Amino acid sequence: MSEQAKTEQPNPPDGPNAAPAPRKAVASLSAYLPTVTLAIASIVLALLVGAVLIIVSNDDALSKFSYFFSAPLDGIKAGLNAVGDAYWALLKGSVGSGAALRGTLEKAAPLICGGLGVSLAFRAGLFNIGAQGQLIAGATAAAYVGFTWNLPVVLHLLAALVAAMVAGGIWGGIVGLLKAQTGAHEVILTIMLNYVALQILRWLLNLNAFQAPGSDNPTSPLVDSDARFPQLFGVHLGFYVALLAAVGVWWLLSRTTLGFEMRAVGANPDAARTAGMSVAKAYVLAMVVAGLLAGLAGAQQIVGHQDPLTDGIAGSIGFDSITVALLGRATPSGTVLAALLFGALQSGGIQMQAATGTPLSLSTVLQALIVLFIAAPALVRSIVRIRSQDGAGTVLAKGWNA
Amino acid sequence: MQLEIRGLTKRFGSLTANDSIDLTVEPAEIHCLLGENGAGKSTLMNMLYGLLDPDDGEILLEGKPVHFKTPGDAIDAGIGMVHQHFMLVPVFTVAENVMLGREQTRGVGVLNRAKAADLVRELSQRYGLAVDSNALIEDLPVGVQQRVEIIKALANDAKILILDEPTAVLTPQEIDELMDIMRSLRDNGTSIVFITHKLKEVRAIADRITVIRRGKVVGTTTRHASETELAEMMVGRNVQLTVDKAAAKPGEVVLGVEHITVVDERGVTVVDDVSFEVQAGEIFAIAGVQGNGQTELIKSLLGLVRPAAGVISLVGKDISRHGPRESLGDGIGYIPEDRSHDGFVGSFSVAENLVLDLYRDEPFSSGFSLSLAQVGNNAGQRIQEFDIRTQSAYTPVSSLSGGNQQKVVVARELSRPLRLLIASQPTRGLDVGSIEFVHKRIVDQRDKGTAVVIVSTELDEVFGLADRIAVMFAGRIVGVVDPGISREDIGLLMAGAQVGAHSDRSRAESHRTEDPSTRPDRGAGHE
Numbered sequence: 001m002s003e004q005a006k007t008e009q010p011n012p013p014d015g016p017n018a019a020p021a022p023r024k025a026v027a028s029l030s031a032y033l034p035t036v037t038l039a040i041a042s043i044v045l046a047l048l049v050g051a052v053l054i055i056v057s058n059d060d061a062l063s064k065f066s067y068f069f070s071a072p073l074d075g076i077k078a079g080l081n082a083v084g085d086a087y088w089a090l091l092k093g094s095v096g097s098g099a100a101l102r103g104t105l106e107k108a109a110p111l112i113c114g115g116l117g118v119s120l121a122f123r124a125g126l127f128n129i130g131a132q133g134q135l136i137a138g139a140t141a142a143a144y145v146g147f148t149w150n151l152p153v154v155l156h157l158l159a160a161l162v163a164a165m166v167a168g169g170i171w172g173g174i175v176g177l178l179k180a181q182t183g184a185h186e187v188i189l190t191i192m193l194n195y196v197a198l199q200i201l202r203w204l205l206n207l208n209a210f211q212a213p214g215s216d217n218p219t220s221p222l223v224d225s226d227a228r229f230p231q232l233f234g235v236h237l238g239f240y241v242a243l244l245a246a247v248g249v250w251w252l253l254s255r256t257t258l259g260f261e262m263r264a265v266g267a268n269p270d271a272a273r274t275a276g277m278s279v280a281k282a283y284v285l286a287m288v289v290a291g292l293l294a295g296l297a298g299a300q301q302i303v304g305h306q307d308p309l310t311d312g313i314a315g316s317i318g319f320d321s322i323t324v325a326l327l328g329r330a331t332p333s334g335t336v337l338a339a340l341l342f343g344a345l346q347s348g349g350i351q352m353q354a355a356t357g358t359p360l361s362l363s364t365v366l367q368a369l370i371v372l373f374i375a376a377p378a379l380v381r382s383i384v385r386i387r388s389q390d391g392a393g394t395v396l397a398k399g400w401n402a
Numbered sequence: 403m404q405l406e407i408r409g410l411t412k413r414f415g416s417l418t419a420n421d422s423i424d425l426t427v428e429p430a431e432i433h434c435l436l437g438e439n440g441a442g443k444s445t446l447m448n449m450l451y452g453l454l455d456p457d458d459g460e461i462l463l464e465g466k467p468v469h470f471k472t473p474g475d476a477i478d479a480g481i482g483m484v485h486q487h488f489m490l491v492p493v494f495t496v497a498e499n500v501m502l503g504r505e506q507t508r509g510v511g512v513l514n515r516a517k518a519a520d521l522v523r524e525l526s527q528r529y530g531l532a533v534d535s536n537a538l539i540e541d542l543p544v545g546v547q548q549r550v551e552i553i554k555a556l557a558n559d560a561k562i563l564i565l566d567e568p569t570a571v572l573t574p575q576e577i578d579e580l581m582d583i584m585r586s587l588r589d590n591g592t593s594i595v596f597i598t599h600k601l602k603e604v605r606a607i608a609d610r611i612t613v614i615r616r617g618k619v620v621g622t623t624t625r626h627a628s629e630t631e632l633a634e635m636m637v638g639r640n641v642q643l644t645v646d647k648a649a650a651k652p653g654e655v656v657l658g659v660e661h662i663t664v665v666d667e668r669g670v671t672v673v674d675d676v677s678f679e680v681q682a683g684e685i686f687a688i689a690g691v692q693g694n695g696q697t698e699l700i701k702s703l704l705g706l707v708r709p710a711a712g713v714i715s716l717v718g719k720d721i722s723r724h725g726p727r728e729s730l731g732d733g734i735g736y737i738p739e740d741r742s743h744d745g746f747v748g749s750f751s752v753a754e755n756l757v758l759d760l761y762r763d764e765p766f767s768s769g770f771s772l773s774l775a776q777v778g779n780n781a782g783q784r785i786q787e788f789d790i791r792t793q794s795a796y797t798p799v800s801s802l803s804g805g806n807q808q809k810v811v812v813a814r815e816l817s818r819p820l821r822l823l824i825a826s827q828p829t830r831g832l833d834v835g836s837i838e839f840v841h842k843r844i845v846d847q848r849d850k851g852t853a854v855v856i857v858s859t860e861l862d863e864v865f866g867l868a869d870r871i872a873v874m875f876a877g878r879i880v881g882v883v884d885p886g887i888s889r890e891d892i893g894l895l896m897a898g899a900q901v902g903a904h905s906d907r908s909r910a911e912s913h914r915t916e917d918p919s920t921r922p923d924r925g926a927g928h929e
Contacts, residue, residue, distance in 0.1 A: 255774070257767045264758065267747045274706065274736065274744040275759035276727030 035329055041384045042327075042373035043341070050366050051083040054358055058082035086358040093351020094344035098234060100351065105239045108343025110135075110300040112242035114321030115328060115335040116249045117172070117293035121186075122330040123253060124286035125266035130175060130190025131294040132318025133197035134168040138295025140201055141167035142302040143309035144210070146223025156227040161241075161299050168295015169288045171197060176287030180280035186287070194318070202311050212308065220309035228303050238304040243336065245293060250332040252289070262286050294318065323371045342367060403464055403480055403561035403593060404429050405450075410459035412445050419445040421617045422459060427562065432584055432594045434604045437614035438636055438805075438833030443597050446614070447564050450595075451483050452476040482555025483564040486571075488547050492540035496533055497522050500554050525553050530586050544692070545576035552583065556592075563587065564595045569603055573691045574861060574893035581607050599636070599833060601629045602862075637835045645866040647845045652869070653682035654717070656822050656853035657703070662712035664698045672698045673709070674877035680822070685844070685854040687868035688879075689861065691896050695877035696857045697739060700826050703855070704736050705729045717821060730759050735815035737808075739826035739857065745811040748800030752792050753781035755799045756814050780817075788813040789839070805836035812840055816847060823847050826857040841867060861889060 055061045061082045065075040094104045114131045121128035142164035151159055175189045204210045205218035212221040229236035253259040264272040265282035273279050301313050324342055328334030349363030373380050405427040412420040420442045427433045437443045448454040450461060452470030460467050463479055470476045473483075490499050501518035508514045522535035531549045539547060548568060555563055565584075569577045584594055584607060598604060604611055608625045613635040620635050633641045657680040664673035673695045680686040688696055701707040703714060705725045714722045716732055730736070738744035746755045757766050757777050765776045781795035790809045792802055799807055808828070815823070825844060829837040844867060848854050858864050864871055865885055872882045873895040881895050 255772055256770050257762055257772050258770065260754070260761050260772055264747050264750065267749045268743075270744050271747050271758065274704075274726060274738055276725070276730045278727070 035334075037384075038377055038380055039327060039329075039334075039374065041380050042370050045373050045380065045383065046366050046369035047087070049369050050362060051087075053362060053365060054083050054086045055079040057358065057362075082356075086352055086356045086362070089352040089355035089358075090345070090348040090363070092348070093355070094348030096351075100347065102235050103347035103350075104340065104343045105235045106304060106343075107346050108339045109236075109239045109242040109304060110297040110317050111320055111324050111339035111342050112336055113245055113297035113300060114294050114317055115324035115339050116245055116332060117168075117290040117297070118321050118325035119328060119330040119332065119335045120249055120253070120262075120293065121286055121290040122325060123266050124262040124282055125269065126176075126179070126186045126283065126286060126290075128172070128175075128190055128287070128290050129187055129322065130172065130193050130291075130318075131297070131321040132314055132316075133190065133194035134171045134291040134294035135298040135301070135314045135318045135321075136194075136197040136201050137171040137291075138164035138168035138298025139301050139309060139313045140204065140298070141295070142299035143220055143223060143313075146227040146302060147221045148209075150224075151226075153226040156224060157229070157303060160223070160227045160303055161296065164295045164299035164302075165292040166295070168298060169292035172291015172294065173284060173288040175291075176284035179287070180283045198311065198314075201309075201313075205309070205311060210309070218311060222306065222308050223302055229300075236304050238300045241296070242300070242339075245296060246332045246336050249289075249293070253332070258282075258285065294321070297321065320367070323367060326371060327374055341370075405481075405562050405593065405595075406462040406465070407446075407450070408460050408462065410446065410449060410461065411457050412442075412449060412454060413457050419617050420449070420456075423614070423617075423619055425612055425619065427593050427595060428610075429593055430588050430591050431609040432588050432596055432607055434608035434611045435595060435597045435614065436599065436601075436604055436611055436632060436636060438599060438835070441614045441636075441833075442617040443614055444566065445617075447483070447566060447595070447597060450476065451481060451564065477558050477560075480559060480561035481564065482552075482558055482560025482562070484548065484551040484555060484566065484568060486567045488551055490539045490547060490550060493538065495536050495538055496542075496550050496553075497535040499539055499550060500535075500557050502554075504558070521557055522553060525556050529556065529583065529590060531583060543576075544571045545573070545579060548572070548580065549583065552587075556587075560592070562593045562595065564597070566597045567599075568596070569598065569600065571692055573896050574889065575897055577603070601632050604632065605629065633834050637833065639835075641834050642838055645841045645845060647867075648849070650684040650848065650869040652684040653851060655679050656682050656717055657855065658713070658715040658718075659703070660713045660715075662699065662702060662714065663710045664695070664702050664707055665710045666698065671710075672877050673702065675712075676874075676877075676879050677712075678872055678879060678882065680853045680855055682821075682853050683848055683851045684869040685848050685856060685867050686870050686872065687856040687858060687864045688872045688874055689858060689864045689892060689896060690874035692859050694874045696874050697826070699874070700739070700824055700855075700857055703729075703824060704734060733819060733821035735818070735820040735823040735852075737811055737815055737823075737825040737828050739830070741804075741808055741811050742800075746799050746807060749798055751781075751796045752785065752790065752799055752802070752810055753777050753795040755810050756781050756784050756817070758814060760814070760818065784813040784817060788843075805832045808832055808836065808840065812843060816843060820847065820852045822853045822855070824855045824857075827859065828856065829858075829860070829863060837863075861892065864892075865889075 055065070058078075061075065061078040064078040068075045093100050095101050114135060117131050117134065118128050142160040145160045145163040146156070149156065149159060171193060175186055175193060178184045178189055179186050202218065205220065210220050211217070212219055229238045231237075232240060253263060261272065261277045261282050262285070264275070264277060265279050269279050272282070297317060298314065301307070301317070302309060307313070320342060324338040325335055327338035327341070328336070345363040345366055349360045352358050352363070353360045407423055407425040409422040409424060410420055411418065411422050423446055435443050435446070445454065449456045450470075452473045452475050461470070462468065468479055470479065491502065494502070497515060497518040500522050501513075506514040506517050519535040522533070525531065526533050526535075531553055533546055533549050533553065539550065542550070548571075552563065568580060572580060584596070588594060596607065605625045605627075610622060610624060611627065611632070612622045613620045613632065615636060615638055623632070623635070659679070660677050662673055662676045663671060666672050676699060678686070688699070690696055698707055702709045705721070705728065709722060712722070713720060716734070719732075721729060721732065724732070742748060746758065750758070754777065757780060760766055761772060761777070766773055766780070778795060784790065785792065785795060788809045790802075790813065791806050799810055802810070812828070823844070828844065829840050832840065841863075844854060844856070856864070856867055868885045870882060871885055871887070871892070872879045873892060874880070875896060875898040880898065883892065883895070
């Protein structure tokens with residue numbers, strides 16, 4: 001119906017000479033307002049649902065709720081206490097101290113990179129479920145360069161990062177090529193390549209070349225210390241690299257001809273083709289850059305931690321990246337903010353478990369709930385009554401319609 | 403049945419699409435609703451059909467207030483609607499389509515096809531709607547499919563029939579037939595609301611005419627009003643209905659098309675051995691009913707579709723193997739037939755769409771980076787030059803009206819030096835004022851020495867612009883004629899008959915695997 005409504009609108013009365021420059025800022029701000037409101041409302045709703053879960057999992061509160069009708073205040077007080085304690089611990093554990101903040105930022109770093117990869121693909125009209133596989137490819141390459149090569153200090157780190165980005169880029173590029181050449185759907189391709197990447201990693205970890213010396217475990221040696229991220233203002237360099245990547249993606253999308261092509265192809269491939277753009281080129285390059293960013297996230301896992309390469313190296317970062325991109329509305333700045341939120345939830349969740357005994361899984365539940373609300377904007381709107389606006393939720397629908 | 407609308411109002415946000423509309427449709431009258439695109443005709447009808455909820459005002463049937471929540475309520479109350487885009491299942495028969503949604507069964511869930519077929523037969527006899535109840539929809543010409551839609555509405559006992567721009571997809575002959583059907587329905591007591599923006603049709607058939615402009619009723623008149631009067635009421639100012647142009651001064655041959663054949667993905671030959679030449683400084687119009695290969699022919703000229711055989715040349719250079727990018731670079735301007743599908747990116751701003759095929763050239767890009775300042779400058783100039791009504795250069799094109807969206811496309815394509823301009827349905831869905839503007843620009847372009855190819859299903863447009871007219875039927879050019887030809891003759895050519903002196907009988911009579919005019923979905927406009 002909105003389509004109908006639109007075509008029937010008479011011309012706006014404004015003349016053509018309305019000054020464009022100042023209006024732009026106002027227009028873009030007000031355009032983002034519903035999106036921001038939606039994101040905040042989703043987070044608040046998720047915290048409310050989480051509160052119920054905290055109460056249910058808290059023995060003290062639960063026992064007091066058992067005589068709720070004789071002394072309701074007891075139950076409510078205990079419940080509020082439990083929720084307050086848990087969320088306070090979550091907050092303290094994520095931003096309450098230098099160490100907590102550092103944990104948050106370092107957890108956020110790979111999510112930023114992976115989320116950017118998914119966001120960029122979204123903008124080109126591709127639903128990239130393959131961040132996980134691209135990340136594994138990147139982590140594998142970074143680790144191999146990190147523990148086998150011997151290079152001078154700065155060079156070694158650079159080589160590991162470049163190797164990771166190349167590997168991730170190739171892994172993503174395969175998808176772009178197959179999609180452009182054969183029309184295969186990128187969702188299927190990326191999901192399958194996730195499995196391929198994981199199984200290749202498992203096979204590699206059975207080879208002597210990838211195993212720590214003197215061990216039969218499927219675990220690699222640690223990377224050389226000169227291939228690790230150094231600390232800068234209390235956080236490892238990887239976080240700054242991630243921010244730099246976000247700026248780079250922003251620049252690519254909004255200030256370059258290639259970004260213009262990618263966005264045009266993503267929004268209307270037919271019009272893009274008619275305007276002389278190569279849809280195939282946009283698909284391939286978008287997937288290469290997306291893979292490159294996810295590969296960088298993989299490198300973060302290797303050179304940002306004291307951990308060896310194992311088949312669990314990617315954790316769920318590849319999939320969390322999709323969530324982060326959705327929450328960030330596929331914009332670079334939104335992706336960074338969403339990744340920071342997720343980093344805080346993950347980092348603070350550990351503290352919450354230690355301090356209050358609330359299981360760590362609660363922060364995972366919170367993440368999932370946030371995304372669920374984001375993906376169902378109509379639901380959130382009906383609860384908090386945000387003025388209806390087109391566009392919310394289209395990011396999610398887009399990939400499947402491509 | 404009498405229908406009365408009192409003070410009906412519908413707002414979308416700050417915009418009032420219908421501002422307290424009053425309208426009375428008497429029993430057994432053909433009431434025309436005339437207005438430009440975006441005037442609010444469809445909004446009004448959608449409220450009447452239960453698709454939109456009015457903010458204010460009421461609808462009365464036979465003097466009793468009614469409230470429709472869904473189209474189902476409207477149908478039950480005796481209102482039938484024939485949409486511009488048919489709501490038929492192509493692989494079902496006529497009878498099956500008519501019973502769709504109200505299936506009659508024998509015993510447990512067994513469809514009673516015979517009864518549906520009887521119903522179709524009875525209705526088609528009573529109202530003179532000739533149609534074979536056992537034919538598959540996909541095998542029927544568009545005009546007959548429309549009849550099926552009307553039968554469907556009548557089968558639901560519609561006393562008031564709404565026809566939304568019913569003539570857009572029809573040949574002149576089919577339009578005449580539709581008008582006969584409308585008269586016979588009226589004489590049998592059905593009221594008809596006929597929505598259109600075509601002045602000729604209104605004057606041919608209407609008992610009464612209500613003109614809507616910017617969501618308000620500007621007046622009610624009869625068919626005795628002149629076309630100029632009606633146009634003035636619609637647009638609100640004096641409009642020039644005929645295109646003002648001097649005689650063409652054709653120069654060298656710019657576009658050469660030799661024996662072009664295009665085969666679509668299903669292996670059907672949609673363009674069949676077509677040859678023609680277009681000279682600099684002339685407008686060559688390709689007329690024909692939608693779906694006779696015009697779309698594919700034009701796409702092959704631009705390189706969007708690769709011809710299976712034949713040669714296309716631009717000023718002597720073979721461009722048959724070129725893609726759209728090279729073709730645009732060679733100085734071909736292209737206004738696609740379906741602008742929202744191929745012409746612009748809806749979510750992009752006006753400024754971005756104005757450089758959609760120019761962004762890679764100076765001054766908009768220097769190598770890899772895009773100059774937003776230049777893109778903004780360009781937008782400022784074009785918006786002024788082409789009088790594009792938009793809130794700002796950074797408004798998404800999807801929120802503009804159809805006429806202004808088309809102006810964006812036209813402005814972009816005319817903003818660089820051209821050798822050849824290809825415009826497909828350049829004024830489809832546009833209002834009288836915008837048509838005047840676009841036509842003027844096209845003639846200006848011709849006078850600058852550009853070769854112009856126009857594809858149009860609109861005879862007024864073809865006659866108004868063309869210096870030479872080619873008629874396409876079933877993938878072939880069945881005749882190239884002078885614009886002095888009569889409407890009847892060109893109508894016959896469009897229906898596949900042979901009258902033109904230039905046509906090639908032996909070719910046109912050869913065996914055809916499929917009649918493209920039977921394909922209902924082909925390129926129907928999205929207005």
